[in-house]
Amino acid sequence: MNVAPEVTTIAVGGDYDVIIGSGVIARVAEHLPDGVERVLLVHPPTLPELTAGVADLLSARGLTVHLAPVPDAEAAKTAAVAAGLWAVLGQGGFTRTDAVVGLGGGSVTDLAGFVAASWLRGVPVVQVPTTLLGMVDAAVGGKTGINTAEGKNLVGAFHPPAAVLCDVDVLSTLPEADLVAGLSEIVKCGFIDDPVILDLVEADPAAARRADNPALREMVERAVRVKAHVVAADLRESSLREILNYGHTFGHAIEQVEHYTWRHGEAVSVGMVYVAELARLTGHLPGDAGAALVARHRSVLAAVGLPTSYRDDRWPYLLTAMRRDKKSRGSRLRFVVLDGLAQPSRLEGPSEIDLRAAYDLVSLPATPDAPNEGEG
Structure with a gap:
């Protein structure tokens, strides 16, 4: 060593x-x-x-x-x-x-x-x-x-x-699937704080999946710096630190409903697309610029091999799981959303109509195949 x-x-x-x-x-x-x-x-x-x-x-x-x-x-x-x-x-x-x-x-x-x-x-x-x-x-x-x-x-x-x-x-x-799952949290940091991460992924998505790629180490360091800055300012998640949960409310719900047979990063990947669609539906990401940012979520995540959709027959279970999320306050669901690239904010108490509409936008017909959970 x-x-x-x-x-x-x-x-x-x-x-x-x-x-x-x-x-x-x-x-x-x-x-x-x-x-x-x-x-x-x-x-x-x-x-x-x-x-x-x-x-x-x-x-x-x-x-x-x-x-x-x-x-x-x-x-x-x-x-x-x-x-x-x-x-x-x-x-x-x-x-x-x-x-x-x-x-x-x-x-x-x-x-x-x-x-x-x-x-x-x-x-x-x-x-x-x-x-x-x-x-x-x-x-x-x-x-x-x-x-x-x-x-x-x-x-x-x-x-x-x-x-x-x-x-x-x-x-x-690491098995490639585990490395890819970890990229989800790195991409998250790109959307909420450091867009250079997204640029690095888009420059060569295949290289981002290789452990020997120098750009991967740069992405690791950038993601850690994002988290270190946020955590130092808000250890106990009273305000700013919640932005690190981008995509996690829906992602954690998928993990629970699937009995943790999905890798965390895979579930959060779908969760980011879900919350991007929810932000667009609720006016946080308006117009063509908002639609383009939602599309960028799908393209970046898919480019490195992460899932961007989930089965269409689990909505009642997902909603129940989301209501137990740590960010919820009473009966009000709270989500971290974007008002633009690297502009995180909060969405409190969205309507069930919008919640369901966002789910429909990330849904595909159920299939017997699903991602599996790896070590970590």
Whole structure:
């Protein structure tokens, strides 16, 4: 695990840094606070070599490492899995000066962060995301959580990590479908804040899907900078941070209705097209310019292989799921929408007529085939 000199450090306020570069996993022990003696290493079973390498790095620093394998993907984010990790922490004698390391995709970092936030009311956590989605979204920002039968991420806590290490070498090990799914959150950042991301994708969509493409690293850094800026200004999602949920209300509803058999990025991709159509219908994206921006959503997302439509026979279930969204207030649904490119705003209480009309615009006849969920 040699560290290349080309390392980018992005500060998230004054709280912690996101380290992006080749081989930066080798620095994991350096970013644990002083006084740590025990480390809970939360990881999926699909990363045996990487897990062993990180465990060796920690052990070489004299730390006692407790390996904690958890299920892949959203199956990790349950109360039962969290309770199992609490038991390991208790039996291992973890104190407030010990720490958790989350090694894996977004689901693992969400879970590891939540366990760290809840154990003894908060112990340090270092996040080491191994998927594109984890690097640009889940591991950055201090939002942690698990799912319930009623919805995604309904139980959680705000708990900023001690550091986030994004090792770009790991991206070359991802299945292409997982890499593509992660592009959804990068494209989201392009629409809400940094249109250069969209330009980079449109310049060579095929290259955007390659882990060895230098433009992909630039897009990762740009997306992390967008999130770091927003999170530093609004840790607890009281106002500005909600813009990071662009496309997520409908996307989370798809995930729930499909029992998490869709990748998060795939669902959010459809969610962005849905909310763009909703913005056009409600006057937020008027005229030819608005129609062109909606069309750009479809073209950019489709160009990298992300879905832009959903089956046409799930509306009642989707509406019920959206009403449980964390941004809802009472019986009023709230959406992040665009008033123009990189001009996010909010839409509160749209009519059911407009909600359904937007659904019709992203619907296709149901088929037996659907995207599948990957690790992360």
